[in-house]
Amino acid sequence: MPWLVRQLVRLVVVLFCVTLLTYTIVNILPGDVAIVILGNLATPQDIAGLRADLGLDRPMLVRYFDWLGSALSGDLGRSYRSGEPVVQAILDRLPVSLQLMVMAQLIALGIAIPVALLSVRRPGGLFDRISASAAFGFLAMPNFMLGIVLIYLFSVTFDLLPATGFTPMSEGLWDNLESMILPSLTLGLIEWTVLMRVLRSDLLTTLKEDFILLARAKGLPQWRVLLQHALRPSSFTLITILGLNIGGLIGGAVIVEQIFALPGVGRLLLGGIFNRDLILVQGTVAFIAVGFVVINFLVDMLYAVLDPRVRHVRFRS
Amino acid sequence: MSASAAKVAAIAATGPRRRWRWALALPLGWLLLVVFLAITADWIGLPDPSAQELILRRKPPSAEFLLGTDNLGRDMLSRVIYGARTSLIVGICAPFLGFLVGGAIGMSAGYFRGKVDLLAVGFIDILLAFPSLVLALTFTAYLGQSLFNVTLALGILSIPAAARVSRANTLAWANRDFVLAARTVGASDWRILTREILPNLLPPMFAFWLVAISVIIVAEGALSFLGLGIPAPQPSWGGMIADGREALDVAPHTALIPAAVMFATVLSLNFVGDMVRNMVDPRRSAL
């Protein structure tokens, strides 16, 4: 399976570059973790001493390869700031981020697919134009604004959902879902716009294909033509965008996590950077990079499921 | 031949163009207005956008302050117009920067294929896998917050998308016979890239760029929210929304006015972008 090998090489190279880049970047940021730990009352002597203790006075590359060595053996070290093992910190946050990401994408898809299907029934028609405007409206809505509007609407005014906070699944599935609906909605309501536009445009292309004509010539009703014949071959760009989004969302939902006080990876990363907690940032970034590459690997696999032509080329040795 | 049926259908799809014409006038007019005001802001007698009158903070729209005042008692109209300048500078320049770099990368990847492609795709992968937050924070923390740095950071973030678009389009165009024809007369790679492929790449890139502008304008707002946007007191739409958000119930206009302006602009950009995309649809230009 040379394809699999290629993917692995890709993963390794990306990881190496991303972590090295992170290391460099966090190192050149002004201020360091010693100042953070010792606080605004520290003496310069103390700071120098702590830097030495933490090994921050050694050359950057030496430290990087040290980190890389232990990271390869599965040890991402302990946070300078909290002393918490980095792996543990990430694993604690990951379920939240994953759930947020999955629910947000499901919501986005749940809106995007029907809207796209309905709007290609009559391109340029009333529904199409209204849905396009709605999409651009949500696109223009900053999520920090949308989030607070949703909170006021759904939890303060209608008293339907909790305003903030996260309830783990272990404390009841419904409570868990309740706590995630608003944040996912905030992301999903913005995300669907892009997905809808992409799917709509691909659907329009597909609908010009002869096999759609043939399907109609078989006497299939419009909805059947759309769902069974047009949707699947039109979903490749959608899937690609989805893959990229998912990658971005693992660490990129900071604002939503902040507003809804969700303990996600984004806030962990943000805190890590503000604290100059190199070890934590490094581990998190590496993790996000792995997540990104792996998810896009899965997306590639999904292509094969959706499109037998890809399967054909790839899996027949 | 039956291909003709497809072609006719394609012409048909451009059919309601006359209806489009007035539908296009509105968004185009709005964009022109915004750009005009942003450029001439200094000369149209607006009050200083950073002049404060704290006593008059969060006043609703009135004859004196047409759009009311913000949280520090500054004239919203002036700030919205000066904010247009900031938001447009960031919105236009950042993706432009991204397109310059990403476009070049994507073009080389799509044209040369093979190892160049592998390198370019790897580079894009790295940029994508690298959390954009870290990048934005780094820029603003290390280089300082300024219009230029925010633009640069957002520009870098738009490289992967630009590279993807240009690579995909280059792949499509580089296989066309006219590229082969250029090579049969002995044109160099550089000449083919710049004279044969680039002109065909520009329209789809332009359409995409229009959409990217709206995305970046919103993204600048997110940076402002995290405190990483354009430094105060220079107004930007995103920053104004972020500032106004906390008084959503007592002075909703402080958030809603910039939000409405941003909405109208994003809507217009996308409409115009759609039009450009329709006009340059290869299916139609092949007619």
Next chain:
Amino acid sequence: MSDLLAIQNLVVEYPVGGGRHVHAVSDVTLSVKQGETLGLVGESGSGKSSLARALLQLPPPKAGAVLFDGQDLTKMRGQALRAVRPRLQMIFQDPIASLNPRRKVSEIIAEPLIVSGVSDAAERSRRVRAVMEAVGLDPDLVWNRRPHEFSGGQCQRIAIARALVLEPSLIVCDEPVSALDVSIRAQIVNLLEDMKARFGLTLLFIAHDLAVVKSVSDRVAVMYLGRLCEVADSDSLFATPAHPYTAALMAAIPVPDPDVPLGDTKLKPGDPPSPLDPPSGCRFRTRCPHAQPRCASDVPPLRAIAPGREVACHFPLVA
């Protein structure tokens, strides 16, 4: 007449992923004499287009030599190759795709002149006008227009003008009329014939339409699945096909005359094999009604059966 172009043992293969290769052209030797028109016939997958591109070094073939006026193009690189290119031009099947939609007609035709270093703008426009007139385009009407404003036939004229503007010795015409309508096709075929006479061109004329090939070619070569089947002068090839494939090809052409009965197909039923995995021995054997066991084991070499007549068959239809 001497050989202007000699293709020797040309091999073109390209990968399609999974470690597999398309055997597009396998060991083809062929020559084109100064001033003649060589027709190259074959169905899709026969490798005729691959052959054309390989001889123009776009990209260079995997193996073999391409002698143009005595120089081996496959050994040339960079500047040297670019210097020869103007003498070897190409016309493509899809006239619209072969013209850059974003450039003006005058720019498209002038492009080869710019590339080959004609720096005087006046000189360039003089030559562009001249060649436009030669192919039947009114320079004043077309000068500033773009390709999409023209029909397929007009576009093909523009493409021919572009090929001619450098005054080449050899033009490879890759299905130049296949995409054109019947009523336009004859115009372009006639134009090519006129241009050949006027500029003393040598043509390699590739097509799948035997009738068109017959009407323009002095000699015809037939390809099947990357190999040459038969090379002969036009009249004798069509009068008495020696290779069973040539015969089958001729039998398959629908004749525009309702009174001509549909004859025998001269083929075993079944589809052409894939160039990914061509049959052993004679590649036509899987569809050949005359196939013998020997055809599966031995590759039939291209051999002369009469003066100027070569065939690659163990059991040719003409002795």
Next chain:
Amino acid sequence: MSGQAKSQAPLLSVRNAEVSFSTARGPLRAVDGVSFDLHEGRTLGIVGESGSGKSVLVRSLIGLVGAGSGAGVAGQVLFEGRDLRGLSPREFRGVLGTEIGIVFQDPMTSLNPVMKIGRQIGEGLRLNRGLDSKAAARRAVELLSEVGIPEPERRARQYPHEMSGGMRQRVAIAIAIACAPKLLIADEPTTALDVTVQRQILDLLQREQRQRGMAMILITHDLGVAAGRADDIMVMYAGRAVEAAATREIFRSPRMPYTEALLRSLPRLTDPTHSRLSAIPGRPPDLARRSGGCSFAPRCSYRTTQCDEQQPVLTWEASRGYACFHPRGVEGGVGA
């Protein structure tokens, strides 16, 4: 079957079919007042160049042009005496799925790339004939074998890209005939295929048509194909039917100068090498800028001022029709 009555009334009767599109450059009439009849069991060849409107015409008859594209469709279409244009969408789909089959030009694009062959064939059967999925699958395999595909069970489980072009077109034919239609429309069925394969596919179409007693509309730009397979031929030029007659008459004694010029411009194997082809000067008109006269007039060597000013209508002379003021081979036609 009350064959008597039906063999007299045409299976398909089209009157004044029109299709127009609105474009940036104004309205474009792609099909302009075409009428024809097709009787059970007959093959009508519709011949024309690209842009002549032959595909658009036929697709508009069965509702595949129009919906959603902003096209204007007019005229009367009677199928077995029923006006197709007056049917509800549901009724119309019923007719489409069961009574009319269609085969497109390029089997590469006319088959759904992501759906298994067997399902694509069985789909219409399940929907229109009410077969359950098992029965539909069984029937699909039978159909595959009928259209000459070896190992039909295995092929039914494959995707289109795993087959050769000829094979795919056989599948497309299997889909078209699955519900035993009375009318088969073949829209350039062999244009995308090699000549050697073209022969097999045309043979298959003809065989199926005869066995099932279907009527067939064969759309082609290749006069050779039409000559060998059609009973009658309708020649289209610039959206209009310019000549209609039995096949032999078209080829032996064309009335319309366009038909005549077209036939003459074909290169033939019997001609000697380097013989100059007789080309038709000029090119087809821009449909968005029709003149008031005969569309072919600018290219016609028999053109008179009448041709420029007046549009000839398709007139019938015995069993054949032509739209020309100066028909060939008719008394008073030439040089009148």
Next chain:
Amino acid sequence: MALFSRRFGLAAALAAAFAVPAFAQAPAPVRGGALTIGVESDFEGFDPIRAGVYSNSTVTAASLFYETLMRLDDKGNLIPALALSMTPNEDGSVWTAKIRPNVKWHDGTPFTAQAVADHFNRLLDPANRFAGRAYLAIEKVEAPDDLTAVFRMRGPNAALPRTLAQPTVTTLIIPVKIAQEKGADYNRNPVGTGPFVFKEWRAADRLVAERNPNYWDKDKPYLDRVTVRPLPDSDARYASLVKGDVQVIWEDRAENIVKAKKDKNLRVLQWVGSGALVIPLNTQREPLNDKRVRQAVSMALNRKANAAVLTQGLRPVYDDPYGPSSGIECKDTGALKYDPAAARKLIADYGKPVKLTMTVTASPRGREGAQVFQADMKKAGIDVEIKPVDQTQLVKEALTRDFQVTGWRIIDLADVDPQMFANFHSKSPINFSGYNNAEVDRLLLVGRTSLDENKRKAAYCDLIKILNDDAVWLWSGSNIDFAITRANVHGIPALRGGAVQVEGAWLTK
């Protein structure tokens, strides 16, 4: 001396009576229920060495598990906590604390004087680099027996009991032995003597504590469970309170406090502490090394009017950092009056154009303050460029004196000495204004060592006159902490140090 004993004596006597601070005529406490507190940020952890400084969010969480030796009631009186009493020697350089008997750590081991000694000695050990030690006037702590802890001071120190009574990272006593056994994990698994036992801390999400059944004060706590949730977005935090997801929030946005005051379902608690919001000027940098420029800046800034508008009158501005809780009241602070005309004159006098860079945190608060500062300065002809940076960078620039003007906050301490000494003494490593004035140094020493409360007050008042005239730091706001509770929450004491302490809190329906 007399002062201490008087105050302390009174406090000790009334200890029992004041154990529950009377919040008007509240109903009698009810046992049971769970309370959720929304705070601003996540917690640094609970090992002082690692945490360095506690944010007010962390203090809120830490005071669930830990306790101070003494406590202050809402009137400012000392009451016993882990210590039953604290007595000074003659000159106040040695303090002896009697430790409360029968107190146990949450793990069941007994709380002894040795633990007190260990706690403070660990913080004082330079090897541990505890940042706050610069503020501690303690030399070392000894434990002659299980119930006696002896504090040896660096010199006479009047303020120790009060200093130790305010919950901070130094005064909340942790079990050093357990902390050392657990190592790095202790930071996240606090064990203390306090009213609640640590149950769970899900980082960035919530910290859960349950009633300590073995708490030494048998009636308390009333609540069964307390959850502290970091809710960083202030609007979302407020919405959570209105919705009822949380019952108490810490808050500092005037908009929300004003709203809450009008909401009958909510109650606003506020506490005016010592300390202040300040704008330090770097006296070592051009052009601020010139007194005229500093004075001009001081006179150009319309502190009171700005605060009145921006905080909607919630946060009055004083002319010193002492605050009502410090007990220091100066008749004359020598503050320069708002006078942009005079400021312009001073700048003209200075002769060169003045351009300043103000380094602030990249937060809404920082941005707002900086813009107001900038606008005021502009009226006096001073150009200000705003440089937003993150907190870490701000601290670094302050410590390395790599700034001109910045925004800062002096935290609420029970006694002003540590802050004032650290910030203005010329030898202090964290005097980041680089201020050097022998008279100020002398006065600071008087304030630290004098046992005469009046002399101390006088010294601090003299000090503030010099500082104000020299315009070293500008006092831009008082240090007021706000919390908003649902109306059914009772028994939350003064928000000392910004901490919401719920040991005595209870819920009604």
